[in-house]
Amino acid sequence: MSDGTEESAAAEGAEGAEGAETAESGVPTPRAGATELEVVGVRHGMFGGSNPSEHAGVGGNSGDTSGYGRLVRPIVLPGASPRPYGHGWFDECADELEGALEEQGLDVGAVIEKTVVDRGEITFHVEREFLTQVMKTLRDDPALRFELCTGVSGVHYPGDRGRELHAVYHLRSITHNRLIRVETSAPDDDPVIPSTFAVYPTNDWHERETYDFFGIVFEGHPALTRIMMPDDWLGHPQRKDYPLGGIPVEYKGAQIPAPDQRRSYN
Amino acid sequence: MESQTQQQPEAPTRETTEGRVYTVTGGDWDEIVTAAAKADDERIIVNMGPQHPSTHGVLRLILEIDGETVTEARCGIGYLHTGIEKNMEFRNWTQGTTFVTRMDYLTPLFNETAYCLAVERLLGITEDIPERATVIRVLMMELNRISSHLVCLATGGMEIGSTTLMIYGFRDREIILDIFELVTGLRMNHAYVRPGGLAQDLPPGALDQIREGVKTLRGRMHEYDKLATNNPVFKARLVDVGYLDLAGCMALGATGPILRSTGLPHDLRKSNPYCGYEQYEFDVPTADTCDSYGRFLIRLAEMEQSLRIVEQCLDRLRGGPGRVMVEDKKIAWPAQLSLGPDGMGNSLDHIRTIMGESMEALIHHFKLVTEGFHVPAGQAYVAVESPKGELGVHVVSDGGTRPYRVHFRDPSFTNLQSMAAMCEGGQVADVIVAVAGIDPVMGGVDR
Numbered sequence: 001m002s003d004g005t006e007e008s009a010a011a012e013g014a015e016g017a018e019g020a021e022t023a024e025s026g027v028p029t030p031r032a033g034a035t036e037l038e039v040v041g042v043r044h045g046m047f048g049g050s051n052p053s054e055h056a057g058v059g060g061n062s063g064d065t066s067g068y069g070r071l072v073r074p075i076v077l078p079g080a081s082p083r084p085y086g087h088g089w090f091d092e093c094a095d096e097l098e099g100a101l102e103e104q105g106l107d108v109g110a111v112i113e114k115t116v117v118d119r120g121e122i123t124f125h126v127e128r129e130f131l132t133q134v135m136k137t138l139r140d141d142p143a144l145r146f147e148l149c150t151g152v153s154g155v156h157y158p159g160d161r162g163r164e165l166h167a168v169y170h171l172r173s174i175t176h177n178r179l180i181r182v183e184t185s186a187p188d189d190d191p192v193i194p195s196t197f198a199v200y201p202t203n204d205w206h207e208r209e210t211y212d213f214f215g216i217v218f219e220g221h222p223a224l225t226r227i228m229m230p231d232d233w234l235g236h237p238q239r240k241d242y243p244l245g246g247i248p249v250e251y252k253g254a255q256i257p258a259p260d261q262r263r264s265y266n
Numbered sequence: 267m268e269s270q271t272q273q274q275p276e277a278p279t280r281e282t283t284e285g286r287v288y289t290v291t292g293g294d295w296d297e298i299v300t301a302a303a304k305a306d307d308e309r310i311i312v313n314m315g316p317q318h319p320s321t322h323g324v325l326r327l328i329l330e331i332d333g334e335t336v337t338e339a340r341c342g343i344g345y346l347h348t349g350i351e352k353n354m355e356f357r358n359w360t361q362g363t364t365f366v367t368r369m370d371y372l373t374p375l376f377n378e379t380a381y382c383l384a385v386e387r388l389l390g391i392t393e394d395i396p397e398r399a400t401v402i403r404v405l406m407m408e409l410n411r412i413s414s415h416l417v418c419l420a421t422g423g424m425e426i427g428s429t430t431l432m433i434y435g436f437r438d439r440e441i442i443l444d445i446f447e448l449v450t451g452l453r454m455n456h457a458y459v460r461p462g463g464l465a466q467d468l469p470p471g472a473l474d475q476i477r478e479g480v481k482t483l484r485g486r487m488h489e490y491d492k493l494a495t496n497n498p499v500f501k502a503r504l505v506d507v508g509y510l511d512l513a514g515c516m517a518l519g520a521t522g523p524i525l526r527s528t529g530l531p532h533d534l535r536k537s538n539p540y541c542g543y544e545q546y547e548f549d550v551p552t553a554d555t556c557d558s559y560g561r562f563l564i565r566l567a568e569m570e571q572s573l574r575i576v577e578q579c580l581d582r583l584r585g586g587p588g589r590v591m592v593e594d595k596k597i598a599w600p601a602q603l604s605l606g607p608d609g610m611g612n613s614l615d616h617i618r619t620i621m622g623e624s625m626e627a628l629i630h631h632f633k634l635v636t637e638g639f640h641v642p643a644g645q646a647y648v649a650v651e652s653p654k655g656e657l658g659v660h661v662v663s664d665g666g667t668r669p670y671r672v673h674f675r676d677p678s679f680t681n682l683q684s685m686a687a688m689c690e691g692g693q694v695a696d697v698i699v700a701v702a703g704i705d706p707v708m709g710g711v712d713r
Contacts, residue, residue, distance in 0.1 A: 076643055078644050151675045203519075264356075
């Protein structure tokens with residue numbers, strides 16, 4: 001897996017710098033209209049078997065001898081988008097947010113890592129230390145006014161080194177009829193993200209759920225306990241390194257392996 | 267209390283560090299009341315559930331009560347957690363629909379549609395979904411809205427002792443479940459909506475049965491009104507109970523009838539139309555009472571509006587059978603289901619073709635069914651207005667044939683958080699009414 005992660009780390013470094021520059025100076029990146037791609041991992045082989053994102057060995061445990069097991073392909077997500085973002089209100093919203101942050105004496109480039117426009121949705125990647133302040137701005141600024149937070153969704157990218165754990169928030173403005181996504185990340189070895197409970201009390205349970213499933217510690221949450229799993233459960237089940245589990249079953253005389261052990265395609 | 271000698275074996279009393287713990291099983295109230303009267307502390311903590319008929323499934327309410335007043339209320343959830351989101355990461359995109367349908371089992375078609383809309387957005391085929399498939403989705407969702415509201419009214423009625431309301435609700439829900447069974451083959455867990463379209467077109471006779479069903483339901487809607495709306499007992503239990511105002515709703519993220527009972531006409535079908543909702547004529551009912559009674563009135567009115575939409579769908583579907591799957595053969599499931607003597611299943615015609623006539627069709631079928639289709643990497647969030655509020659689906663793809671991450675923002679989960687705000691300071695009996703007004707379904711809460 002070593003070659004793959006190096007590749008991803010290098011791409012990520014380049015991406016991070018570029019995203020900051022775009023946000024800071026507003027200079028569009030060369031390929032206007034196209035979104036830069038961001039490598040978050042590598043895909044090995046064609047036939048999954050065991051947890052594909054975790055086991056990178058040739059063919060995993062699937063017994064694949066086809067030769068496709070040696071395939072190595074990067075997993076790329078849409079990266080920072082150049083201005084203008086289009087879609088009517090995206091630029092206005094981004095301007096308002098950046099302006100409001102500047103008014104608070106913040107360096108926008110340091111707060112908003114990058115802005116991604118993809119499939120008609122806008123995502124602000126926010127550095128975790130500024131998350132609460134950004135959320136508060138988004139909620140309170142009359143031009144932004146995102147009153148409703150629809151909760152937190154965690155995503156685990158084990159290949160995205162240094163920012164493995166993502167917390168994704170969707171904010172809805174009923175006043176302006178807009179929807180944006182705010183994304184922040186934390187490394188696996190320091191899985192701490194500030195709690196947004198004080199800004200959006202609705203995130204109380206959502207943060208508990210994300211903590212339960214991903215192990216993200218929301219600092220400042222009043223009672224960050226497990227919510228779905230039993231209190232004495234070990235591990236965080238929706239992380240990619242947590243196995244699905246299951247036992248082989250017999251069906252019509254054949255042994256069917258557990259779902260995560262079956263041959264599958266990725 | 268050494269005098270307690272006739273203790274029931276199934277309801278033991280035991281001492282803990284927190285105090286004396288009683289297990290109440292019914293029929294042993296005298297014993298508890300006597301014991302409570304002797305205790306020097308008025309403060310009692312009641313664990314209601316997780317197995318309790320009026321907790322909508324396996325919800326555990328932890329109530330700290332002082333006499334009849336609830337001083338603190340908390341929910342214990344997770345008893346129905348089945349790891350659906352995790353499981354979906356190990357199945358292909360099409361199989362996902364069979365999982366999401368089992369989340370909130372009273373709104374399966376909303377779960378399916380929301381998930382499929384998200385997958386379709388990732389695929390970039392939103393515009394390619396056949397018109398007929400979209401209209402049938404709307405038709406099924408609106409019927410589903412009525413059946414979900416009926417269960418809410420029925421169970422809510424039962425919990426406050428109105429068994430008539432329960433019988434009525436379940437009686438009328440049956441009409442809709444019969445339609446679902448005819449169209450999808452199942453009363454619940456349909457997996458009818460698929461990425462790219464539908465599992466199959468409406469079967470022959472479905473339009474007539476739906477039209478008949480709508481007529482029957484229209485004729486019966488006023489019965490709920492007559493039975494409950496002005497019923498003094500019903501009103502005494504619901505009015506001013508479970509109060510949550512607009513600011514509370516915004517802070518706690520409450521949506522759906524709870525939000526609309528504060529007077530805000532927020533409905534995603536109007537504000538962010540999906541599935542062509544902008545082409546339908548309907549109103550968004552609101553109330554300004556912020557209480558359980560307002561929510562009840564809203565649900566009644568919404569059922570009427572849903573019937574209106576269903577009728578408009580029926581008019582649009584008059585054209586007869588048509589395409590209900592995208593044209594793109596790389597995504598479209600190769601065969602539709604068909605009705606055989608043993609129920610809904612594989613289309614025998616299709617099997618005859620792939621097994622006997624066309625090798626290429628067999629290869630295509632095999633590839634698509636075993637491997638599935640690749641979804642370009644990225645993420646999407648699609649929200650639909652489910653009967654309970656904003657049902658949001660956050661889907662992440664890494665470019666593979668299986669979802670990288672699927673997260674459901676189930677409205678029941680978020681709305682249930684408002685239980686404490688609604689119940690604290692009120693009476694114990696009002697907790698039941700407040701929770702019934704939230705209409706939480708634990709399948710959706712715990713997923």
